[in-house]
Amino acid sequence: MPLNRREFLKQAGFLTAQASLLSSLPVWAVSPGSAFPRTTPEAQGVSSEGLLNFIQTVENEKLNLHSLMILRKGKVIAEGWWKPYQADLKHTLYSLSKSFTSTAIGFAVSEKRLRVEDKILSFFxxxxxxSVSANLAAMRVKDLLTMSTGHDKDTTGPISQTDDWVKAFFEQPVQHQPGTFYVYNSGATYMLSALIEKLTGEKLLDYLTPRLFKPLDITGADWEIDPKGINTGGWGLRLRTEDIAKFGQLYLQEGKWQGKQLIPADWIKEATQAQVESKGGNQPKESNDWLQGYGYQFWRCRHNAYRGDGAFGQFCIVIPEKEMVVVTTSESGNMQGILNAVWNHILPAVGQLGSAGVQQELKKKLTSLALPLTPGSPTSPLTATLSGKKISVESNAQGISQVQLNFHGKDFTLMLKDGTREHRIEGGIGYWKLGSTSLPLTALKLTRSTLPKELPTRLATSGAWSDEQTFLITLRYIESAHYDTLRVHIEGDKATLKFRRSLSIIDNTEDKRPVLEGKLA
Known part of the structure; x- marks a missing residue:
């Protein structure tokens, strides 16, 4: 059972034997609301070599992790953040949010507010x-939980183009008998969020706060909303890495936290077992973690494990037989690759012992993780010429009318003007400079949903000259999974500016935003 931070620090054994370990950790290595003791892998029967091999694999295969936390028996045996990501920052969870929505339904069931066999239309x-079809009339809460609503395809696209997502959901054709046909359907999870709000009068986030987030000492969570203010449910929750680990540990402990049963153990078992056959991935079942079955917004995994799972590698993997929780945040185009690395390196490390030298190598690696900076040279013959010059931009769909770059040593300032607003971004040359921006995030989004108080948003920026005439800027939105790049190319008094979002880079597609043309004043 994990101790709270105060109780943990009171233990004299930690304060003496482990004081040097704690003092050697960087300030960002222990996140706010820390619940878990920190220890070495070997102290919990895990080889540091296996964990080091995992990290080397995800880096060599360019799986683009942002953070990692590994727990065994309620203790953190490895944790790290690839700079500029850091422990005190939230991170977009994408569909890992679904497992939290499912948990809310578990609370509502335990409070006898509903049953999973209830028909969803009866609440709305x-x-x-x-005209209500027989299939729509038969759709149960359980069918929403198990992605077996009977729809042929995900309803998220069509419902999110409207201003009333609940109404639009019920208007979608239900081609199959509910409970008999699985298709991954984030719109179904959204309906679970709408159901919680309908039953309780509270947003999903507010409903979960006293029941889940407060007992687990999770603070600062936020969740995207639809046009009517309903939490999106199927995506859009933002939490810190250790918050995700707390959630996984709660499930590993069958709903018990610090001696109190928060969620009935029967619900945990029901939610995390295979309720329906699942679909996904492009590999055979024996090597495919998307074909192991689906529970109540949880995926089954190989090795008798289960996971909460979000796009681009947001994972909360629970491995009961090894008493382990593995958490990653990421922007990966190869999610199966991350899971393969867990099974190939972390799992076999259990029951093995590593040397003191490897343990120190792992510790050093974990405290020096970093994503690549913008590649290129720190200077160019054009640096002095371009610095401070305003670039007047021709009319464009983005509404950007003026751009300015100012260089000062290892720092630069990017100014973007659109309409009456001026956006100022501070960047580093050869390092990540932390800041925030009021730039809209529309280009980085997959849906129309927004966060309450979304702007300004946290940012880490670096830049470099990719050649003598081109300055390249990387803008990492460090509480999301994504980043943007801006390429400023100068030919005489003419400037060409091109944005490219990270999703386009992952998919090897062109960014839909237009190339901007301008002139130096």
């Missing part, structure tokens, strides 16, 4: 279409 009679 005012949103029913004029």
């Amino acid at each position: 009679p005012d949103k029913a279409p004029t």
Whole structure:
């Protein structure tokens, strides 16, 4: 059972034997609301060599992790953040949010507010279409939980183009008998969020706060909303890495936290077992973690494990037989690659012992993780010429009318003007400079949903000259999974500016935003 931070620090054994370990950790290595003791892998029967091999694999295969936390028996045996990501920052969870939404339904069931066999339409009679099909009438809460609503395809696209997502969900054709046909459907999870709000009068986030987040000492969570202010449910939750680990440990402990049963153990078992056959991935079942079955917004994994799972590698992997929780945040185009690395390196490390030298090598590696800086040279013959010059930009769909770059030593300032607003971004040359920006995040989004108080958003920026005429800027939105690049190319008094978002880089596609043309004043 993990101790809270105060109780843990009171233990004299830690204060003496482990004081040097704690003092050697960087200030960002222990996140706010820390619940877990820190120890070495070997102290919990895990080889440091296996964990080091995991890190080397994800880096060699360019799986683009942002953070990692590994727990065994309620203790953190490895943790690290690839700079500029850091422990005190939240991170977008994408569909890992679904497992938290499922947990809210578990609380509601335990409070006898509903049953999983209840028909979903019975809670929203005012949103029913004029003609209700037999399949729609038969759809249960359980069918939403298990992604077996009977729809042929995900409903998220069509419902998110409207201003009333609940009404639009019920208007979608239900081609199959609910409970008999699986398709991954974030719109179904959204409906679970809408159901919680309908039943309780509270947003999903507010409902979960006293029941889940407060007992686990999770603070600062936020969640995206639809046009009517309903939390999106299927995506959009933001938490810190250790917050995700707390959630995984709670499930590993069958719903018990510091001696109190927060969620019934029966619900944990029901939610995390395979309720339906799942689909996904492009490999055979024996090597495919998307074909192991689906529970209540949890995926089954190989090795008798289960996981909460979000796009681009947001993972909360629970391995009961090894008493382990593995958490990653990421922007990876190869999610199966991350899971393969867990099974190939972390799992076999259990029950093995590593040397003191490897243990120190792992510790050093974990405290020096970093994503690549913008590649290129720190200076160019154009640096002095370009610095301070305003670039007047021709009319464009983004509404950007003026750009300015100012260089000062190892720092630079990017100024972007659109309409009456001026966006100022501070960047580092040869390092990540932390700051914030009021630039809209529309280009980085997969849906229309927004965060309350979304702007300004935290940012880490670096730049370099990719050649003598081109200055390249990387803008990492460090509480999301994504980044943006801006390429400023100068030919005489003409300037060409091109944005490219990280999703386009991962997919090897062109960014839909137009190339901007301008002139130096």
